[in-house]
Amino acid sequence: MVKFQKFRIGDLFTAESGDTDLKKVDIENNGVPVITSGVQNYGILGLATRKAKVIPKNTITVDMFGNVYFRDFEYKMVTHARVFSLIPKQNITRSIGLYFQTCLSKHKRKFSYDNMCVFTKLENETIELPIADAGKLDVEFIENYIRQLEADRLQQLEAYLIATGLNDYALNDEEKKILSLSQINVSDEVRYSKNVVEDEQIKFREFKLAVSYFKNGKKVNVSNDGLFNIMSTKKKINANTITFGGKYPYVARGENQNGIRGYINFDENYLNPEKTISFGQDTATMFYQPKAYFTGDKIQVFSLNNKYGKLNENIALYLIAAVKRALVNFAWGQSSFALEAISELNITLPIDNNNQLHLDYMENYIRAIEKLTIKDVVEYKDKMIVLTKEII
Numbered sequence: 001m002v003k004f005q006k007f008r009i010g011d012l013f014t015a016e017s018g019d020t021d022l023k024k025v026d027i028e029n030n031g032v033p034v035i036t037s038g039v040q041n042y043g044i045l046g047l048a049t050r051k052a053k054v055i056p057k058n059t060i061t062v063d064m065f066g067n068v069y070f071r072d073f074e075y076k077m078v079t080h081a082r083v084f085s086l087i088p089k090q091n092i093t094r095s096i097g098l099y100f101q102t103c104l105s106k107h108k109r110k111f112s113y114d115n116m117c118v119f120t121k122l123e124n125e126t127i128e129l130p131i132a133d134a135g136k137l138d139v140e141f142i143e144n145y146i147r148q149l150e151a152d153r154l155q156q157l158e159a160y161l162i163a164t165g166l167n168d169y170a171l172n173d174e175e176k177k178i179l180s181l182s183q184i185n186v187s188d189e190v191r192y193s194k195n196v197v198e199d200e201q202i203k204f205r206e207f208k209l210a211v212s213y214f215k216n217g218k219k220v221n222v223s224n225d226g227l228f229n230i231m232s233t234k235k236k237i238n239a240n241t242i243t244f245g246g247k248y249p250y251v252a253r254g255e256n257q258n259g260i261r262g263y264i265n266f267d268e269n270y271l272n273p274e275k276t277i278s279f280g281q282d283t284a285t286m287f288y289q290p291k292a293y294f295t296g297d298k299i300q301v302f303s304l305n306n307k308y309g310k311l312n313e314n315i316a317l318y319l320i321a322a323v324k325r326a327l328v329n330f331a332w333g334q335s336s337f338a339l340e341a342i343s344e345l346n347i348t349l350p351i352d353n354n355n356q357l358h359l360d361y362m363e364n365y366i367r368a369i370e371k372l373t374i375k376d377v378v379e380y381k382d383k384m385i386v387l388t389k390e391i392i
Contacts, residue, residue, distance in 0.1 A: 002130050002138065002141055003130065003131050004128045004129065004130055004131065005128065005129060005131045005135060006126040006127070006128055007126060007127055007128075007129055008123070008124060008125075008126055009086075009104070009122055009123050009124070009125050009126065009127060010122075010123030010124060011089075012088065012089060012100075012127075013060070013086035013087060013088055013089065013123075014086075014087045014089065015084050015085065015086060015087070015119035015123075016053075016055055016059075016084065016085040016087055017077065017079065017084050017085070018052060018053055018076060018077035018078055018079045018083075019052060019053040019079070020050065020051065020052035020053065020076070020079065021078065021079045021080055022034050022045075022048055022050060022052055022076060022077075022078045022079070023078070023080070024045070024046075024328070026048045026050045027045060027046035027047065027048055028046070028047055028048055028049055029047065030047055030049065031047040031048045031049035031050075032047065032048060032049075032054055032074055032075060032076050033045075033046070033047060033073060033074075033075045033076070034046055034047065034048045034075065034076050034077070034078060035061050035071070035075050035076070035077045035078070035083055036063075036077075036078045036081045036083060037063035037064050037065065037067070037078075037081040037082060037083050038063065038065075038067065038081075038255060039067055039255040039256060040255075042069050043061060043063060043067065043069055043083070044075075045078065048076060052076040052077075053076065053077075054074050054075070054076055055071075055074065055075050055076070055077065055085045055087075056074060056087075057071060057072055057073050057074050058070075058071070058072060058088070058091065058092055058093070058094070058097055059071055059085050059086060059087050059088065059097075060085065060086040060088075060097065060100060060101060060104065061075075061077070061083055061084070061085050061086075062083070062084055062085075062086060062104070062117060062119075062122065063081065063082065063083040063117070064081070064082035064083070064111070064113075064116040064117055064118075065108070065111055065112065065113070065116070065117065065255070066105075066107055066108035066109075066110065066111035066117040067105075067108065067255070068101050068104045068105045068108070069101060070094070070097035070098050070100065070101040072094050072097065082116055082117075082118070084118070084119055086104075086119075088100075093139075093143070095142055095143045095145075095146035095147065096137075096139065096142050096143075098146055099129075099142045099145070099146060100127070103127035103128065103129065104127060106127070107122065107125050113253075113282055113283060130142060157377075161374070161377075161378060174364060176368075178361065178364045178365050178368050202350050202358070202361060203350070203351055204348050204349060204350050204351065205348070205349070205351050205355065206346040206347065206348050206349075207223075207225060207226060207227050207346070207347050207349055207357070208222050208223035208225065208226040208227070208343070208344060208345070208346065208347070209222075209226060209227055209228060209230075209323065209326070209342055209343055209344070209345040209346075209347055210222040210223070210226045210227070210228055210229070210230050210339075210342075210343035210344075211223060211224065211226035211227070211228060211229045211230075211305050212226070212229055212230065213229075213230035213231075213300075213339045213340075213343050214230070214231065214232060214339075215339060215340065220339075220340075220343070222343045222344065224307075225305075225307075226305060226343075227302075227304065227305055227308075227319065227347060227349075228277070228302040228303060228304060228305065229302075229303045229305065230279075230300050230301070230302055230339060230343065231300065231301045231303065232300060232301070233272055233294075233295040233299045233300070233301055234269075234270045234271070234272055235267075235270035235294070235295075236295065236296060236297045236298075236299075237250065237264075237266060237270070237294050237295065237296060238296070238297075239252065239261065239296055242264050242266065243264070244261075244262035244263060244264055245262070245263065245264075246263050246264040246265035246266070247263060247264075247265055248263060248264060248265070248266070248268075248271065248291075248292065248293060248294055249263055249289065249291060249293040249294070250262050250263065250264045250293070250294050250295070250296070251278045251287070251289065251293050251294070251295045251296070251299060252280075252295070252296040252299075253280030253281075253282065253283045253285055253296070253298060253299065254285065255283075255285050258287040258288070258289070259278055259280065259285055259287045259289075260293075261296070264294060266294055270294060271292040271293065271294060272289070272292060272293050272294070272295060272301050273292060273301070273303065274289065274290060274291050274292045274293075275288075275289070275290060275304075275310060275311045275312070276288075276289055276301050276302055276303050276304075276311065277289065277301075277302040277311070277316055277319070277320065278293070278295065278299055278300075278301060278302075279299065279300040279301070279302055280298060280299060281298045281299065281300055281337050281339075282298050282337060284324070284327050284330065284337055286302075286320045286323060286324065287320075288311070288313055288316035288317065288320065290313060300339070308357050308359065309359065312363070314362065314363040314366040314367060315359055315362050315363055315366075317366050318362035318363075318365060318366050319347075319349075319362070322347050322348065322349055323345070323347055325348075326345045326346065326347050326348075327342070327345070330342075349362075350362065
């Protein structure tokens, strides 16, 4: 029987921070990975050659929200986004690092924008670890546990890809064409007025984020051609007053699981409509919600302008990416994402030959990108299954 023991985090790790305020303008196509806060791309902002402190591999990063990632590579860290590194006091392997990551992630629920995670708060917390004789870490148990867990997950992944047809990742002719199209930005008024559009090209123009929004209970109109009608959630449900384990999604401002904190039962009159986008107003988290849902505080509901039709997952993913690009210069905090500010944002999107929003292009583009991503996943899965069979 495996024994477990609680360990103080500060006894297992020391902390390091970045020494240079690396920003998006420093990101290049080569150099050392730069780590920032957030879960997008596992917190990897990109690559940079700018001189900055390099943190050694086989360490762990923790950001202000308590997101934890093991890093098996050297990296740099931004200084403006409150991310720090945990340096193990003893050398660790990849398996042990992933095990630590899981254990440390259990503390994530304690942190938020109003209570940011820093090492001085984390160091006195504890994690439970398996121990061998003399109270030492049971390395053999952890290595075997992670290896078996990965093997199980790979088998599940293989079954899922086959069941959903995603193991067929070959691009069709239409998808190849979509990815090869050049992008003409028609915000150039001269070009736009002359309507210079060549074959095999796709053109873009700007749309206001909002058709309308509500302020102090009154509707504020923005643009008839805007993308979304922005509405407040029907009811702000306090997570501390409900019990999870119900039927409907409860969407909060987190960055994981589509923002869904759990499932609840509540008065169905307060359900927000399906096929909309939830927007966390102080964190700018955005997720497509295919089913009706309840929400917590500071959530806005984005419904696609009726003139553009119905929202589906692929179109929503494209629109969310475009909106996030437009929000890149905003800072965290509710005041930054005030509706009167974001409603006027210009979102650059593809248009068809009638200068209308090109939904077909968006949907096909996301489908093509999905196939390219799945190709990498399938190839990785096949490689790891072969390796796992050799080990086992």
